[in-house]
Amino acid sequence: MTLAYIFSEIPIAVIVIPIFILFVFALYYFNKKQVILRKLSKTRHRAISSLKTNEFVKVHGKALHVKEPLIAPLSKRKCVFYTMKLERKVSSGKSSYWKTVVDEEKTQDFFLEQNGSYVIVRPKSFPNKNYKSFLVKDKKASSGVFNDPTPEFKALLKAYNIDSEGFFGFNKKLRYEEGVIEIGEKLTVAGIAKWKTLNEPIPEYAYSKIVELISDEKEKLIITDHPNTLKESRIKL
Template identity: 60%
Template sequence: MTTPIIVILIVCAVAIIGFLMYYYNGKLVIIRTLSKIPQKTTSSLKTNELSKVSGKALHVEAPLIAPYSGRTCVFYQMKIQKKVSNGKSSHWKTIVSEEKFQAFFVDTNGDFVIIQPKDYPRNYICHLVTDKSQSSGTFNDSTPRFVALLKRYNIEPETYFGFNKTLRYEEGIIEIGERITVAGIAKWKSLSEPFLEYPYSKIATLESEGKQKLIITDLPEMLPNRNRR
C-alpha cells in the first residue's frame, strides 16, 4: 500500500471518529431527540404517549442546596477537577463528581406535571447548563468559599510546599422557578393523599418506559419561544 493511500485512510479514520464523537455528544443527542417530540400542555397529555412539557421547576419537598452557589434546587450536577501534568502534556482529572436530585413539579402555566427521576435503575438522561464555575492555580488563589467547598470534600487547596493546586469546579443546577424541558411517557396517576399545595386527586406525570428514558434539560434552546428569557 502506497504512502498517499495510507495518509488518506488515516485522515478518513480521524474524520469519522471526530464526526461520531460530535454526533453522539450527550447535549446534541438530547437536542435532536427533544426536537422530534411534540410539545404538550399538561391538559393535553394522553396516557402512554411520548410527550414533552416546558415550564417552571418547583419542589415537592424541601429543596436541595447546590454545593458551591448555595442556591435552592431540585437537581444539581457538580465536578471538581485537578490538572495533572505528565512530562510534556497535561490533562484534567476528575477527582469528585456528584449528582443529586429529587422528585419535582413542572408548572406549565398553573397546571402541574410531576417528574420522578431515579438512580437504581437509572431512568433518565440529563443535560444541565454549567452556570457556576471556580478555579485556582499558581497565581490564582482560591476564594474562601472555594476553600470551604474543597475541604468539605477532603481536598487540600495547596501542595505540601504551600503552592496552590491547579483545580477547577463546575456546577449546573435546576433552580427553583427555572424554566426547563422534560420528556417522557405520559401517565395520569391517582393520588391517595394530595401533595402540599396540590389539592387534586389526579396528577399528570412523565415516566420512563422500556428503552425510553426521561429526558431532562434546562437548555434555553429547548424552550418554546414565548418562554425563553
C-alpha cells in the same frame, strides 16, 4: 500489485485527515447534549393541560419543589437537580491531564408548572437510572499557582475533604463546574404521560390526582434546561 504497495503510494495525509474528521464528527454527534437535543426535536410538544395517557411527549414549564429543595454545592442556589464536577490537573512524565476528583449528581421529585397546570417528575438514580439529562454548566471556579481559590471555592473543597494546597504551600490546579435546575427555572422534560392517584397528599398541591411523566424499558425521562429546547413555535393540542 499488492494492497500494501497501493497504500504505500497514497500520501499519509489522504488517509489520516478523513479519519480525523470522522473522529471529530463522531465526538460531536454522539455527545450527551446532541443526543438529547436530537431526541427532543423529534418528540411531540404538548401543553400540560392536554396531555394524553400513554403518549411520549415533551412539555415545558417552571420547576417547583415538592419538598425541601436541594442546595447546590458551590453557588448555594435552591434547586431540584444539580450536577457538579471537580477536577485536578495531574502531571505524568512530560504530559498532564485533568483527573476527576468528584463527579456528583443529585435529583429529587419536582413539579413542572405551565399556566396553572402541573405534572410531577420523579427522577431516580437507584436501583436503575430512569432518566437522561443535560444541564447547562453556568457556575465555574478554578485555582492554580497564581490563582487563589475564592472563599466559596475553598469552603467547597473543605466540605469534600480536598486540600487546596500541595507541596510547599502552592495552590493545586483545580477546576469546578456546576449546573442546576433552580426553583422557578424554565426547562423541558419528556416522558410518558400517566394519570396517578396520590396515596399521600403532596404539600402545596390540593388535588388527589396528577399527571406524572414516567419512563419505561424503551423510553427514559429526558430532563434539560438547554435554552434551544424552549424555542417552540406552537404547541400540539
